[in-house]
Amino acid sequence: MQGVFLLRTFVFVCVLLLSEVTAKNSEDIRCKCICPPYREIEGQIYKQNVSLKDCNCLHVVEPMPVDGKDVEAYCLRCECKYEERSSGTIKVTIIIYLSILGLLLLYMVYLTLLEPILKRRLFGHSQLIQSDDDVGDQQPFANAHNVLSRSHSRPNMLNKVEHAQQRWRRQVQEQRKSVFDRHVVLS
Amino acid sequence: MESEQLYHRGYSRNSYNSIASASSDEELLDGAGVVMDFHTTEDDNLLDGDASSPGSHYAMSNGGGAPSSSTHLLDFLEEPIPGVGTYDDFHTIDWVREKCKDRERHRKINSKKKESAWEFTKSLYDAWSGWLVVTLTGLASGALAGLIDIAADWMNDLKEGVCLSAMWFNHEQCCWTSNETTFAERDKCPQWKSWAELILGQAEVSRRGMYIYWALSFAFLAVCLVKVFAPYACGSGIPEIKTILSGFIIRGYLGKWTLMIKTVTLVLAVASGLSLGKEGPLVHVACCCGNIFSYLFPKYSKNEAKKREVLSAASAAGVSVAFGAPIGGVLFSLEEVSYYFPLKTLWRSFFAALVAAFVLRSINPFGNSRLVLFYVEYHTPWYLFELIPFILLGVFGGLWGAFFIRANIAWCRRRKSTRFGKYPVLEVILVAAITAVVAFPNPYTRQNTSELIKELFTDCGPLESSQLCQYRSQMNGSKAFTDNPNRPAGPGVYAAMWQLCLALIFKIIMTIFTFGLKVPSGLFIPSMAIGAIAGRIVGIAVEQLAYYHHDWFLFKEWCEVGADCITPGLYAMVGAAACLGGVTRMTVSLVVIVFELTGGLEYIVPLMAAVMTSKWVGDAFGREGIYEAHIRLNGYPFLDAKEEFTHTTLAREVMRPRRCDPPLAVLTQDDLSVEDLQGVINETSYNGFPVIVSKESQRLVGFALRRDITIAIENARRKQEGIMLNSRVYFTQHAPTLPADSPRPLKLRSILDMSPFTVTDHTPMEIVVDIFRKLGLRQCLVTHNGRLLGIITKKDILRHMAQMANQDPESIMFN
16 A cells, blocks of 8 residues: 555655756766877877767867877877767666655654654553554464454455554564574574 | 374385486586486376375465366365465475476366467466566675766775765866876876865874775664564575575565665675675675565465576576676586586576676766776686696695684684674674774785786786786886886786785684675685685795796706796786685586686686686585585585485485384374364474374375465364364265264365385485485385385484484574
């Protein structure tokens, strides 16, 4: 439920940002020529925003450090490569990644710090927290069928979300017990 | 103990031989030695007391739809009980049953195909759903791998500084258009500001301080996210995926949250500078995608065996995007990860790898500079005498692999059993801190490991200006360019060699402690880095040897003075392949991956020689690769297809019950009441029970699973009226004669497996192990003179094998 909603917003944001990716930036192409040291001249790197057909030593290396008859010899040593990149893709990807990371961090802070405080205020005592631990403690390898069949589902939307979240937290707690406490899976 | 009850199958020698010959042809194809082929030719024996038609295949359990044999007409009217045929968490699947179910489903769809256009479309959809799942998996894997690559590159450089003009660029991209870069310093540009420049104060301290701060915070975030959201996202993932593909169930291991957390924390873990790689976790990510997409199609979501075909293809896609090596990915899936690999899976893996590689290539934002990961531009030939140092590198790789496996397993075992393992977050922070503090001074360990490998693979030419290429040039007037190969090493090269030696020792030690931390960690890139460093050192040593002693016989034959003879970059490549082979014990897939990574097709023979040598040397110390060693450490029920069972024990020495055990817990076919049945289930912890005709005759009827019985009784209690505690339970076709006032009897025939596998008590264990491996059984019944005697389960076999190999049989934890 929650997952589908999140997925939809994610796709929507992706589509919005994708429009930026497709816009071709003139700064995203270049021709890079690396020229090694020649006689007294030191090694140099030349870059220019030219297209593929102009990507050779004569167009890119400016100003030419040698005179007329040495130009060919100098250019033979140079290596010119045409390169393209997509800065829009990089921008979109980093933004998406940072937003997902930010959301996860916020949720983590909420789960670990805020929710126990809120629950304690609302319910007075930590009764609910107890029941969570108990369920997990009974069976070593939780038989998901048995555990899930105990809960009753009500058609209310909020209750469904709450129910799904409780189920997920129980599963994560089981996983945490297997991995971190008993060390039975994933050494 | 969890011994299970056996089935009679009347296995005669003749019928087994026909299986053996049928499957030996397919073994030519399969690298792992096992091919799952269910065109078995032996007949079903007529079961006692039931007139079942001969030639009916495993007329199995519930839910299959129209049974092929016509005798069970009344079963037509019984609807399938929901929940029967599923598996508990941490249990092994029954391959035979799953394959049966799939064949039934396929038959049903095919038989209805001609009825209407809608049915025809459904059958087409069913046939094509496999390709659709695999396409979606490839697309998702490619997209996620692109995201991980870009984000990891950016975050890695975040430790160093920021790009002020565009915050989302890493160092290389920031300086992409700048004209301030020089030949000597290719990374300089005014837009990139390191933290030392941004934070006023002492440059060196703030540089180091910010580096360590970022590394620690990334590592801390990663381990916190893993601990809070998805504990299954830690580690490499490949040992668990191998076990899952062999038929084990780990619920949640390939789920949505694991996928998301693994993707996010992998970037953080790589960026924190820890000595780990992305390849193993990318295989896990791809398998998660495969699992999630397979839930959209009932053909795959309901059948565990078919799902594993998709997972094999997904792992090929994972390796394909990790390295940019699609063919290597298919071979990796065949050799390392998959358990059964029929031809259909080969095509699907091929297609998945193709789609994933295509998607990654089209996303690729870095342009043409990153098409092949470690592209080598040189094509110089190699000489015959160079095989000696290559074989030495192979020996080094094998030795290092054996050492690493022992050390890592010892450390992981300590983490599992002692107090060290109680503080995972602290452990991660400690390892990250040590790594950051020690790695910072050495430029070779400070940089990104992939970049290090690329630098080591690149040979020194006129266009290179790194410290490793500062040879002493013969500078006379006309030959001022340093184009002369086989030059004496300058001081820069010696300094670089020292730093590389230190880097080698550092990486060897840190990787032992890093692999197995509670963050996503892969092993490929660190092993390749270690091998590349060792190889480059050897290469430079041989090069200098050739220069200073060019009058030795070896060098005089092949190397001319002043000509290009030794390529140290090639040694680095061979070293990387040898070390990776020593640790994982891969052969063909490794060679293919390395030459897809480098494009160096001329160097296949040295690569193969080094990989073969490292495998031989590694195998001399222990037969297991790192992944099998981790499987054994965790006690997963993985029956390795590569091992041979050579002992002469018989079935009756391994079967349960042993002499001191309580007798076999059996069910009679029409004698029990619901109360008795529930009593048997509650008192014992066995996973299944054989059903016999009567206690006197002990002749076998079939096998019933505990989970199925429980679900069926609950379902009957809810849906059918009149079922009480003293209702009679019967497994036969027709109800037994009961007195008039007895409550309604409960028919449980639909959950009974009528065709269990049996062997006689004198069957040699070699054959029994072979049967388990080839058919993917969970349990097998043992008979004596036609009467039920005991049961052998997969766990018993694993324990027996461990005992024979003088290992601890109690370490097998799961069944």
